[in-house]
Amino acid sequence: YEVFFGTDYHSHLGTKRGGLAFYNKEKGFSRQIHNIENTPFRTKFENDLNTMNGSAGIGVISDTDPQPLLVTSHLGMFAISNVGIINNMDEIVEKTFSAPGHYFLPMSSGKVNSSELIAALINRRATLVEGIKYAQEVIDGTCTMLLLTNDGIIAVRDKLGRLPILIGKNEDGYCVSMESFACQKL
Numbered sequence: 001y002e003v004f005f006g007t008d009y010h011s012h013l014g015t016k017r018g019g020l021a022f023y024n025k026e027k028g029f030s031r032q033i034h035n036i037e038n039t040p041f042r043t044k045f046e047n048d049l050n051t052m053n054g055s056a057g058i059g060v061i062s063d064t065d066p067q068p069l070l071v072t073s074h075l076g077m078f079a080i081s082n083v084g085i086i087n088n089m090d091e092i093v094e095k096t097f098s099a100p101g102h103y104f105l106p107m108s109s110g111k112v113n114s115s116e117l118i119a120a121l122i123n124r125r126a127t128l129v130e131g132i133k134y135a136q137e138v139i140d141g142t143c144t145m146l147l148l149t150n151d152g153i154i155a156v157r158d159k160l161g162r163l164p165i166l167i168g169k170n171e172d173g174y175c176v177s178m179e180s181f182a183c184q185k186l
Helices: 002-008 041-045 089-097 114-122 128-138 180-185
Strands: 017-024 028-035 056-062 069-073 076-086 141-149 152-156 166-170 173-177
Touching: 017 076, 017 141, 028 069, 028 076, 056 076, 056 141, 056 152, 069 114, 076 114, 089 114, 114 128, 114 141, 128 141, 128 152
Parallel strands: none
Antiparallel strands: 017 028, 017 056, 069 076, 076 141, 141 152, 166 173
16 A cells, blocks of 8 residues: 555656556566546556555656556566656667667657666666666666566666655655655655
């Protein structure tokens, strides 16, 4: 429930898409993304709570891309979400397409999902950490991200510090947020 409520506390950040992803040792990864343009986040996701649970989870509300995305690669499976602006997105996509065997699934707008692009950059390296560093080097703009792996959550702050990552702790464990409000409420 903490991920559900923590994500709902971010509702003021977007009104288009909301998503949750969880990792459960027995069931693996689960993910849901809903359109929240005409219905609040809580209403769209409250029925999903019965089937989504685990030892770790991430949630996001976005005005741009559906996320979090589930990715399977040589690095294993992980869920990824981000907040930021990638100024050189077209350049990165063009460079990616210049090599054979690469593709992106278009959104209804025809654009590339920024989380999918970031995941593609991460997957160009041998480890998640190396891939995250590479993505931050290549991206012109801001990119704060959360990755949910079977080992836990990797929280990555924008390399220039423009967008925060806050870590809260209480007797039940930790929470990570891209603003302080959710940590205070939880």
